[in-house]
Amino acid sequence: MSEFFIQEQQLSKVTRTIVKDEDGKSIFLLVGRWGTRGDALSLYTMSGELVASIRQTSFAFGSRFDLYKGFEKVGVLRKILNLNADFYYIQHMHWTVLGDIKNHRYSIYQVNHKVMEMSKATLFSGNYFTLDVADDEDAPLCICIAAVLDYWLYNKKKDQNHKPIIGWGTC
DSSP states (O other): OOOEEGGGGGGTSSEEEEEEETTSEEEEEEEEOOTTTEEEEEETTTSSOOEEEEEEOOOOOOOOEEETTTEEEEEEEEEEOOOEEEEEEEETEEEEEEEEETTEEEEEEEETTEEEEEEEEETTEEEEEEEESSSSGGGHHHHHHHHHHHHHHHHHHHHHHHHOOOTOOOO
């Protein structure tokens, strides 16, 4: 099991994001952008090798993201509507994401096996998201999934601050 740290303010930003290990060593670089169909985030090793990416394939209600390990498509992340809990499913990998997405406390499971657990940590250098990943091979995909969930959360908060204008002649 390995632990990875991402600075809290950087995960869903349109910037380069460094992912560090428990020793503070830079392990991955996350780059890309969100917002329109076809946008993608790519995760590279510090030596420049592409290890994973996630591409937005639909933008409307029921947004969908394709997951790639290297250049091979391995899954499709979909938000499953549920009124009382946060629930996401990654097709083809049979992973489910359960927990409190709003507070960044959730886990990814494959059947009864925990793949990853996400939480928050405060370190001397700031606030971080902590990803505890059971198998290092899954870490790149878990980091990409965490970025998408943070993106959805950020956009959900933005939408709640927007009050729609309803009147005659509007659609």
